[in-house]
Amino acid sequence: MRVIARSHRNGLQCSLCLVFTFLVEASHSAVRISDNPLLSDVDGLSALSKATSIEIRNNDALLNVNGLSGLSVATSIKIRDNDALLNVNGLSGLNEATGIEIRNNDALLNLDGLLNINKVIGSVSVFGNQHLQACEGLIPVLGWPGGPPDDQVSGFIEIYSNGFGCSSTEEILASVSGPTPPLIQRHSSDRGVLSLAFTKSTTEDRLFLVTGYQATCESSLANLSKSKAIILRDNTPVFSTLIVANEVSDTTLSNTTVEVDIDIDHTDPTDLVVKLTSPLGTEVVLWDQGNPGRENLKGTFPTTLTSVGSLDDFVGELNGSWTLAVEDVDVGPIVREGVLNSWGLRIAESTVVKGETSSPISLPGIGRGRDYSCVVAPITALGIAPLSDPYTVTVPLELPAVPTITSTDYEDGKIILMVSVSDNGGTDITGYKATCTDGTNTFTGTSTSSPITVSGLTNDVAYTCTVTATNSVGTSSASAATDPITPEEAATGLPIWLLYQATQ
Numbered sequence: 001m002r003v004i005a006r007s008h009r010n011g012l013q014c015s016l017c018l019v020f021t022f023l024v025e026a027s028h029s030a031v032r033i034s035d036n037p038l039l040s041d042v043d044g045l046s047a048l049s050k051a052t053s054i055e056i057r058n059n060d061a062l063l064n065v066n067g068l069s070g071l072s073v074a075t076s077i078k079i080r081d082n083d084a085l086l087n088v089n090g091l092s093g094l095n096e097a098t099g100i101e102i103r104n105n106d107a108l109l110n111l112d113g114l115l116n117i118n119k120v121i122g123s124v125s126v127f128g129n130q131h132l133q134a135c136e137g138l139i140p141v142l143g144w145p146g147g148p149p150d151d152q153v154s155g156f157i158e159i160y161s162n163g164f165g166c167s168s169t170e171e172i173l174a175s176v177s178g179p180t181p182p183l184i185q186r187h188s189s190d191r192g193v194l195s196l197a198f199t200k201s202t203t204e205d206r207l208f209l210v211t212g213y214q215a216t217c218e219s220s221l222a223n224l225s226k227s228k229a230i231i232l233r234d235n236t237p238v239f240s241t242l243i244v245a246n247e248v249s250d251t252t253l254s255n256t257t258v259e260v261d262i263d264i265d266h267t268d269p270t271d272l273v274v275k276l277t278s279p280l281g282t283e284v285v286l287w288d289q290g291n292p293g294r295e296n297l298k299g300t301f302p303t304t305l306t307s308v309g310s311l312d313d314f315v316g317e318l319n320g321s322w323t324l325a326v327e328d329v330d331v332g333p334i335v336r337e338g339v340l341n342s343w344g345l346r347i348a349e350s351t352v353v354k355g356e357t358s359s360p361i362s363l364p365g366i367g368r369g370r371d372y373s374c375v376v377a378p379i380t381a382l383g384i385a386p387l388s389d390p391y392t393v394t395v396p397l398e399l400p401a402v403p404t405i406t407s408t409d410y411e412d413g414k415i416i417l418m419v420s421v422s423d424n425g426g427t428d429i430t431g432y433k434a435t436c437t438d439g440t441n442t443f444t445g446t447s448t449s450s451p452i453t454v455s456g457l458t459n460d461v462a463y464t465c466t467v468t469a470t471n472s473v474g475t476s477s478a479s480a481a482t483d484p485i486t487p488e489e490a491a492t493g494l495p496i497w498l499l500y501q502a503t504q
Contacts (some may be wrong), residue, residue: 034058042067042090049073057081065090065113076122080104088113088137098122099155102129110134111166115207115381117141123155126162133163135172136207144382147173179203179210179378184391188360191423192368194351194395197360198388201378208380214354215361217374217393221246221253221318225261225344230326232266232338237327242345244279244319254365258314259346260286262305264297264326266338271330272297279320284309289329318347354379368426369397398425400469400476403432408465410487413457419450419467419479427471435478436465436485462486 029050033042034057042056045067053076056065062082068090075098079088085105091113099122102111108129114137124141126132138159143151147169151157160167165175179201188195194217201210222244230238260276274287274297285308286301299305326340349370351363361376371394375387401423409416417434434445434452438461445454457463462484469476 031055032057037061046070052076054078060084069093075099077101083107087111092116095119096121099124101125104128105132106130108132111137112207114138115140118152120153120155122153123157124153125158126166127158127160129162129166131163132166134206135159135162135166136176136205138172139176139208140381142169142173144173144176145178176205176208176382177203178205178208178382178386179380181386182213182376182378182388184374184376184388187374187391187393189366189368189393189395191398191401192364192366192426194363194366194372194374194393195360196363196374196376196391198376200359203378203380205380205382208382210378210380212355212357212379213359213361213376214352214379214384215356215363215374215376216350216352217363217366217372218348218350219367219370219372220346220348221256221370222345222347224346225342227342229342230340232264232272232326232328232340234271234328234330234337237325238340240324240326240340240343242322242324242343244322244345244347246318253316253318253349253367255349255351256315256318257348257350258311259303259348260301260307260311260324261342261344261346262286262297262299262301263341263343264338265341266297266328267295268330269295269297271328272338273325273327273329275325277323277325278314278317279322280317282313282317284311284313314347354384366395368395370395395426397427397471397473398423399473400425400429400471402477403467403469403479405465405467405479405482408482408485409451410485412490413455413459413487415454415457415463415465415485415487417450417452417454417465417467417482419452419469421469421476424469425471425473425476427473429469429471431470432467433470433475434465434467436463438463457487459487459489 030053031051032055037060039059040061040063042065049070050073051071054074055078058081060083062085064086065088072093074094077097078101080103083106085108087110089112095116096119097117100120103125109131118140120141141152157169159169165171182201183199184196186197196215203210224242226240226242232238266272270289270291272287275283275285277283288308301307302311322345324343349367351365353361353363374391374393377384377387400421403419403421405417406420407418415436419432421429432447432452434454436443436454443454443456445452452467464481464484466478466481468478
């Protein structure tokens with residue numbers, strides 16, 4: 001569908017007239033609004049959500065394009081020769097376009113409405129807007145802070161002859177300074193939760209206010225490599241093993257990342273299949289006869305090389321034998337042998353919390369007994385940057401949490417206590433100690449696991465009991481005391497009901 005509003009003689013004074021409100025409900029429309037000297041707004045297009053192109057030209061009285069605020073998809077945007085147009089805020093719903101042309105709009109003051117467009121599959125032309133002095137809305141596609149060639153514009157960029165600060169790509173980039181980096185000042189940790197206190201970022205950028213912060217803490221768990229060369233022959237798999245023997249006490253590893261370095265000399269890597277198998281038997285195909293665009297296969301999965309399978313399949317796996325299998329699967333008249341020169345394995349634990357607006361930021365799920373490198377960064381429309389200086393944290397092991405006595409039992413001169421501990425403090429519990437008292441005498445029992453038995457008690461005397469747990473750091477506080485428990489002598493002989501039956 002094509003919607004055209006054009007009038008040379010009388011102009012359009014209405015909001016594009018009611019008829020256009022119905023016309024633009026089609027899913028795809030080409031909209032052209034031109035040569036309407038009395039048109040002041042385009043509010044009649046408020047139902048428009050998609051357009052193959054938008055062209056607004058030669059509308060002398062047009063003040064704004066707010067009527068396009070419902071537009072979420074547009075392939076081409078052309079706004080030119082609208083003498084009274086003040087802004088393009090009505091385009092704020094767009095995040096992609098195939099072209100942007102904004103020129104010769106004499107009263108145009110800013111391009112804030114383009115802020116959410118982060119990709120242009122085409123060209124950007126902004127020129128001849130003599131009063132335009134606020135062009136920060138183009139920053140996301142211009143590739144701040146360095147600009148081209150790190151921009152998000154597929155075609156050419158031409159920016160000139162606008163107001164001060166908007167007459168070149170360099171001027172626009174220089175108009176945005178970005179936020180200052182935060183500074184991590186101190187930390188605390190408790191029960192696997194690490195808190196980072198930091199000074200907040202500041203910014204003078206009008207459109208790029210700080211909306212929150214992201215904190216990242218990473219701990220290296222393994223960094224191994226093997227450089228023994230292994231010859232690769234056709235259709236003969238070779239295997240190489242690296243053994244991870246990290247003494248991680250706190251084994252709650254839900255946020256691990258795996259990277260694999262590879263260095264293979266081979267004239268045709270499209271002959272190769274490379275697989276990695278974890279200690280638990282998880283297998284991920286790293287390379288399956290792919291084409292790196294060159295001889296040899298050298299790089300890192302998944303950063304500089306793209307793996308076939310997902311390395312996320314290894315999340316939580318660590319200790320044991322990691323096996324790399326490499327096979328030249330192509331057998332042909334030309335023998336192309338290669339060499340597995342070396343390979344490496346890096347495993348890290350990474351915890352990320354995003355969106356917090358205040359200090360401190362709390363990161364749950366942190367392992368204890370490990371060193372972490374942490375950074376904090378502000379979140380703005382420019383991205384998540386800049387990073388704070390790295391802050392090193394050693395998270396200590398802790399005492400076990402206070403045990404809970406889940407159930408009790410008794411026997412002749414004994415009390416049996418079933419216990420649980422919600423948190424071992426980051427290292428294995430080595431023992432439990434139960435203490436029972438009648439108010440005068442105290443008795444104890446120990447065990448390396450639940451249940452714990454306290455013996456030597458007097459039958460028909462009531463006791464209350466508590467339990468403590470011990471790990472390599474020390475001993476926990478005592479649990480809450482039980483209700484009174486009274487051990488009894490076990491009954492002997494025949495039950496009374498059976499004796500009664502025998503006498504009948």
